Amino acid sequence: MRVLLVEDDWMIGEVVRDALKDASCGVDWVRDGQQALSAVKVHSYEAILLDLGLPKVDGMSVLCAIRASNNAIPILIITARDAVVDRIRGLDSGADDYVLKPFEMSEVLARLRAIVRRRAGVAAPVLTNGTISLDPATHEASSLGISLRLSGREFALLQALMIRPGAILSRTELEDRIYGWNEEVESNAVEFLIHSLRRKLGSETIKNVRGVGWMVSKGG
C-alpha cells in the first residue's frame, strides 16, 4: 500500500513514516499543503494521512481541493484539533475518518485499512476482534483454533455484535437483527442464542453488561 503522509511536525512525521514502513507501506512524506497537492497530482496513492495545521495551504483546503478535483482517494485526518465542530467540518468536507493526536499507530493502521477496504468496495470482509473471527461469506466462526459453521440466527446475532467490537447492543436491537419484520419474537430467544454461541466459541466470547445488553470485547 502506498501512502502519502502530510505532516509538518518533523518528529511526528518521522515516527509515523517509520511505523508505516514497519507495516509494509510505501510512504511519501511531504511537509506542507502545496507539496501535498502536487504529490497527489503526480502519483497515485492508496490513501492520504493528512494533518490539518499545515504551512502554506492548510489541511482543510488540501482536503477540499482534492475532493473538488473529483479524486476519491481515501483520506484519514490526523489532528490535534479536538473541537466537535472541527471534526464535523472535516468529515463533511470529504474526509473518510478522523484520528485525534495523541494517537496510537495501531489505531491509525486499523483505520487506514478500513477506509481503504471501504473504498475498494470489498463487501463483507471477515470480521474479527482479535480472538473471534467471523466470515460473512461462509457463516463460519473461528475462535481459539476451533472453526465451525453457525446457524442463520446465531450468525445474525454474532455479526451484529462483531460489526463494532466493544459496542453494547440491547436485547431489542439484537431481536431486530435476528428477526424479520413479520416474525414473532420468541421470549428468551436472545439468551438461547447467546448460550449456544458461548458453548461453541467459549464462555467469554459474548459478555453481558448488566442492565444494558451484550457485547464482544474490543481487541480480544
Add this chain to the structure above:
Amino acid sequence: MDGIERRVGQSLQLRLSMWLAIAVLLSAVAAGIFSFKAAFHEANEIQDQQLKEVATLVTAENVDSMAAGSVHYVPEFEPEAKVVVQKLGNVNTQRLLDLPPTLPDGMRTLTLGNREWRVVVRTLAPGIRVAVGQQTSDRNEIARNSAVATLIPFLVLAPVLVGVVFLLVRHMFKPLARLAAELDVRPDHDLSEIRVTGDPQLPAEIVPFLVANNRMLARVDQSVALQRRFIADAAHELRSPLTVLLLQAERLDVSEMSTQARERFTALSNGLTRTRALVEQLLTLAHAQEGNGIEADLSPVALAFRRVLEDLIPLAQARQIDIGVTGDSDIWVPANEADLGAVLKNLVDNAIRYTPAGGRVDLSVHTNNNQTSIVVEDTGPGIPVDERARVFDRFYRVLGSGQSGSGLGLSIVQTIATRIGASLTLGDAAWNEQGGLRVTVTFPRIDQPAELVDSTYNCRKSREPVA
C-alpha cells in the same frame, strides 16, 4: 449596638434617612422655638393694648369708683389676670401698687416687692393721675398658653414627616435594591454586562458607576478567557510532543529488549499513559469551562450510559469490577451529549478506579416531578464527610487512596454541572454495610419530549438478562 452603628455608617439609605430625619427634627425644633417666641410676644402686645384701652376708659369722673373696685383684689388668691386701677399720689396703706407719684406717663414694667407688674400711667386731669396695672406672671401665663397651642402642629407633624422621609428614601432606593438582588443571583461564571438602560427608575447618578463596573467586568472576562485559552493552548501544544513519545514507545514495545530493559520500558510507558490522561483531562476542563459551543440540548440517558460503559468496560474488566445499569434509564436530561458524556465518564472512571477488585459499580436514573437525577454508586471506600467539599478542588486527591488519576475528574464534573445548571451531591451508597460513594447529579426540571426514543436509542427492553 456596634453592629447597628456600622450598618448605619455603611448604608447610604440609612444614612440619608437618618440625616434627613435629624434635619426635619432640628427645623421643627427651631421653627417651634421661633413660633413660641413670636406667639408669646404677640400675646403680650395684645395684652398691653388691652391694658392701654382699659386705661383710656378711666376718666376723672369714674376713677374713684374703679379704684375702689380694685382695692379688694388679692393677687395671691385670684389666679385670673386682674386689672388693678389706682390713683397716683394720695397715700393709702391698702394700696396694691406702691407707686411713686412722680412716675411719668406711659407703659412700663415695674418690680414691686416680690411681684412684677405691667403698668400704664395716665394723667386724666391736672393733679389726677391714674395707674392701671396687671401682674406680669398672669399675663405671661396667658401668653404661654397661647404660644404652646402654636407648637401642637409641630409636635404632631414632625414624627409624621420623619416617617415620610424614611418611606420616600426607601422607595428611591428600590431600583438599587432590585439591581443588587439581580446581581446576587448571577451564576459565578456570568461576567456579562450589567444592564444600564433596562430600568427607567435607575438613578442617573448610579449609571456612570455601572458603566465603569461594566468596563471592569469586560476586562476581567477577557483576562479569565485568556487564562482559559492559555490552559487549552498549553494542553493542546503538549499533544504533538506527546504523540511523538507515544509513537516511539509503541515502536519500542515491539522490539527485542532484555528483561531489565522491558521492566524499565513498562514504567516509562505507564508514565506516558498517565501524562496523556492528564493532558486530555486538562483539555476537557478547559472545554468544560468554555462550553463546547453546542447549544443546550436534551440527551437520552440510556444512550449516554451505553457510551460510557462501552468506553470503560475494558478498565472495569481489568479491575474485575461488576459494572452495570439498574432500573429503567429511558429518560432525557437537559444537557448536550458531549457534556453529559464528560460528566458520566469522569464519575464512572472515578468509581471504577477507587473500587477494590471484585467490587460493584451501579448507574441509575431517578425521576421526581420532572426532575431527573443520575446516580453513580460504588462499593469503594467512599469519601469522608469532611473531605467531600474539597474533592472538587483541582488536583486534590484523597490521601492514602493510592490512585494515580489526574485529580481533575470531579472538578470537570463540577464545572460542567455548574454551567448547565445541574447540582452535584456526594453521599453514602445505598449498600451501606459495604461502604461506598454515591454521586448524584440532579438536572433542572424539564418536560420529557413527547415522542420518546428513536430506534437507535432504544434499549427499553433491557430486562435483566440471564448471564
